[in-house]
Each structure stands twice: as structure tokens, then as C-alpha cells.
Amino acid sequence: MKLTIRILITILSLTIVSNCNEKLSQPISFFEDYDLTSGKYKLEIYHVEGEIIDDFKNFYIDDPETLNKMKKQWIFKYKSEVMPCGFGYELHLIEDKKVIKKTLINIDCEYMSGWVYFPKEYLTDHKNHFKRIN
Numbered sequence: 001m002k003l004t005i006r007i008l009i010t011i012l013s014l015t016i017v018s019n020c021n022e023k024l025s026q027p028i029s030f031f032e033d034y035d036l037t038s039g040k041y042k043l044e045i046y047h048v049e050g051e052i053i054d055d056f057k058n059f060y061i062d063d064p065e066t067l068n069k070m071k072k073q074w075i076f077k078y079k080s081e082v083m084p085c086g087f088g089y090e091l092h093l094i095e096d097k098k099v100i101k102k103t104l105i106n107i108d109c110e111y112m113s114g115w116v117y118f119p120k121e122y123l124t125d126h127k128n129h130f131k132r133i134n
Helices: 002-018 064-073
Strands: 023-029 041-047 059-061 075-078 089-095 098-106
Touching: 041 064, 059 064
Parallel strands: none
Antiparallel strands: 023 075, 041 059, 041 089, 089 098
16 A cells, blocks of 8 residues: 555656646747648658657658648647757658758657757657658
8 A cells, every 4th residue: 555655656746747847938839830731741750860669760741631730739838858868850841842941859858959848749649640751
């Protein structure tokens, strides 16, 4: 019984600490005001170093519906801790075969360039729409 209580207290403490991220001065929208329903866009993801998502190194997402879901989800409001984890992936937002936006992310340490909190689920939730880059 005492062990169960200790475990519950530990879990509660970790939950509270993990939800105490400092807010950004303004939310950041990765996809900004781009009309992702047009079919002209895709998100390319390139492995840089470290851990990968399952066996996906270089892949892309071009499904307009999925990109729109990501647009709504990818509103960043919190800073991340400064950590020496490096970056696992480089993301390129492509419009008509031109790179219009880039950023770096780390899935394991959950941050992106600029020390912005990037929950790994923001990418892994869409894994069933990944297409490999040959």
C-alpha cells in the first residue's frame, strides 16, 4: 500500500512539473495562414541524427486533410527547457516544389529550433500518413 501511494505521489509530481512550461510571448503557428487544402503543399522530414520514428528516416506528408489537422494542432505556446540533445529531424514546408519554411526538431527531448516545446505526438500521431522519400 505504501509503495502504491509513493508511486501515485511521484506520478502526480511529475505531471505537475511537466505542465509548468513557460509560455511564449506569442503563440507560434508553423503553418501560418497557408491554404493547405490547395494540394500545393507538403511537409518533408529529413533525419539528421539520433533516434528515428520507427524505421522512418526521410519521409513526407502531402495529404491536405492531414496537413490541415497538423495546422490546427501545431500552435506552439510554450518554451522548452534548454537541453543538449541536438536535433533529430529537419522539417521543410514545401509549396510548388519550393522550400518556404524550415525548422529543426528533436522528438525525444520534445523541442524545436528556438527552444520551443514540440510534443512528439505532433508528428507521431500522423505516422499512418508518412510516405518514404526514396
